[in-house]
Amino acid sequence: MQVDAGALLQNIIYPSDLRQLKESDLEEVCKELRQYIIDIVSVNGGHFAASLGVVELTVALHYVLNTPYDQIIFDVGHQAYGHKILTGRRETFHTNRVLGGLSGFPKRSESEYDSFGVGHSSTSISAALGMAVASEYKGEIDRQHVAIIGDGALTGGMAFEALNHAGIEKSNLLVILNDNCMSIDPNVGALKEYLTSITTSKSYNKFRDDLISVLAKISKNGPDAYGWAKKLEQSIKGTLLKNANLFESLNFRYFGPVDGHDVNKLVKTIEDLKHIPGPKLLHAVTVKGKGYALAEKDQTKWHAPGLFDKITGEIKKSSSDKPQPPKxxxxxxxxxxxxxxxxxxxxxxxxxxxxxxxxxxxxxxxxxxxxxxxxxxxxxxxxxxxxxxxxxxxxxxxxxxxxxxxxxxxxxxxxxxxxxxxxxxxxxxxxxxxxxxxxxxxxxxxxxxxxxxxxxxxxxxxxxxxxxxxxxxxxxxxxxxxYPRGNGVMVDWKRPFKEIKIGKGRKLVDGEEVAILTFGHIGNEATKALSVLNTEGIHPAHYDLRFAKPLDEELLHEVFQKFGKVIIVEDGCLPGGIGSAVIEFMTDHNYQAQVRRLGIPDSIVEHGEQSELWGICHYDAKSIIEECRKMAKAMPTDAMVS
CATH class of the missing domain: 3.40.50.970 (Thiamin diphosphate (ThDP)-binding fold, Pyr/PP domains)
Known part of the structure; x- marks a missing residue:
């Protein structure tokens, strides 16, 4: 499906194009960017509400900063869709999360604008600080380093470790706290309550409106003037806030909260903060799912809703009329x-x-x-x-x-x-x-x-x-x-409980010539393979190991005493995996067999549908069939007949 960008957005290929626009155009750019994300994600799927919530922040940052020289580090990356669209990837954005297409997260090998690869939360401040320290060491004192972290990600201990370290460095670091009271689910804990108390302090909010620009101007007049202003500001903040500011106590210059959806105010604020030295934190209050009413109302549901009708908001389900196995x-x-x-x-x-x-x-x-x-x-x-x-x-x-x-x-x-x-x-x-x-x-x-x-x-x-x-x-x-992501295989799954003996696997199918050993859900691919192989006169045995530790040694003795050809299938890395465990057993007990391990190779596997990736890594049903055919063909004639 062809999705057309708005009149302004279609002329923005890179941030340098964005910076050619007048500041008065930015609100319209935000509207068009938000609509483009809705249009694309509704028909292609992906993370949704998080990126809608930071449209204005993203536009303001790329408008003010000299990216990619100035570096923006997103936390997790769920919110980076607008960033990708503005940095040379709008025409290919429809391939987002598709096999061979764009990654759903910032990725250094994908674009020079992706300063740091992110997929797990709470890493942005550490990475940005490391980059800032390195830039300072190289003499790049004019280079800006910005970490955008959500209030949910800020609950991660690593984020506090980074704040603690950053407070004793003098590096040029700006942390933008994207405060929307959400991660994927609503945030929990004392930090949430603390941020709420800052946000609702009317006297403090009135004071901070003029603080940023004043400090920015003073900082241009030299270190003495800035030092005086800093002491004055700390005194006033301490009077207005009943409790000491957490971020100030860590030696961060705290500014905010500001409206994270006022793009013009954000532009002015970020421009001012560029001139204030040392570690700074800008507290921006945003709404996850901003601009799409249903996503604003139910932010958890719309974090990554799948395909949906952008007009009605109906999330599209499987077209199958048959009952589906549960997740x-x-x-x-x-x-x-x-x-x-x-x-x-x-x-x-x-x-x-x-x-x-x-x-x-x-x-x-x-x-x-x-x-x-x-x-x-x-x-x-x-x-x-x-x-x-x-x-x-x-x-x-x-x-x-x-x-x-x-x-x-x-x-x-x-x-x-x-x-x-x-x-x-x-x-x-x-x-x-x-x-x-x-x-x-x-x-x-x-x-x-x-x-x-x-x-x-x-x-x-x-x-x-x-x-x-x-x-x-x-x-x-x-x-x-x-257990894996996604659906299982049983519609009638809620059956009476049975205790399983620890370390006890099971033989699902007896057979000859070749034994297939599987671990976990991927064993269902072996079941599919057997249904094809049996029609070809090839009858492998199938064992479900159930336990990687302890291994079922009685079962393995049976396998290696009967079979000289063994295939081990796992949905895990081959180095050190269950195939390695079985080979260790084989060696320890002086068995000899031709063993083929199928699983995740010793390389990084990119994104795509699960079934596609199983095939690429050669451990889906088709790959198991091919391996069994090779092994059966290699058997001596008398063994084939028996």
């Missing part, structure tokens, strides 16, 4: 409540992903037993460890790629103490359009090497329920359950 995350959410109703020891924990993980189901049904701790994965893990230390059973649900941020806590605070924390790793394996920053590629490898951990993965919804049920029986110690 794994929803099976988790409903099953957790079902288990918690019987077991009063069960608690729920998630770091700012209640809707993404479906922990919101328990938060609604049992609000005193489920916790959203903010974007703070390290805290989530150790908080869960504290709960477990008191004899309860926390289910800590974290996306696989986000769990990487809390690895030390998994080892030191949970595994070392053998605490019964159940880690539910959502979005394990290749996730699709979110791409390499969100692929859950490494958890099998980094979890299976940790002592005391049980590492498991269900092949379907029933198996997920049974693993969750098993994990909370008695004291199993640390228990990992990994």
């Amino acid at each position: 794994y995350q929803d099976v988790f959410g409903y099953t957790l409540v079902e288990l918690a109703e019987v077991n009063p020891k069960i608690m729920g924990v998630t770091p700012a992903m209640p809707s993404g993980s479906s922990m919101n189901i328990m938060m609604k049904e049992m609000p005193t037993r489920a916790f959203d701790v903010g974007i703070a994965e390290q805290h989530a893990v150790t908080f869960s460890a504290g709960i477990a230390a008191q004899g309860l059973v926390p289910f800590c649900n974290i996306y696989s790629s986000f769990m990487q941020r809390a690895y030390d806590q998994v080892i030191h605070d949970v595994a070392l103490q053998k605490l019964n924390v159940v880690f539910c790793l959502d979005r394990a394996g290749l996730v699709g359009a979110d791409g390499p920053t969100h692929h859950g590629a490494y958890d099998i490898a980094y979890m299976r090497c940790v002592p005391n951990l049980i590492v498991s993965s269900p092949m379907n919804e029933e198996e997920l329920r049974n693993l969750m049920y098993t994990s909370q029986l008695e004291d199993k110690g640390p228990f990992v359950i990994r």
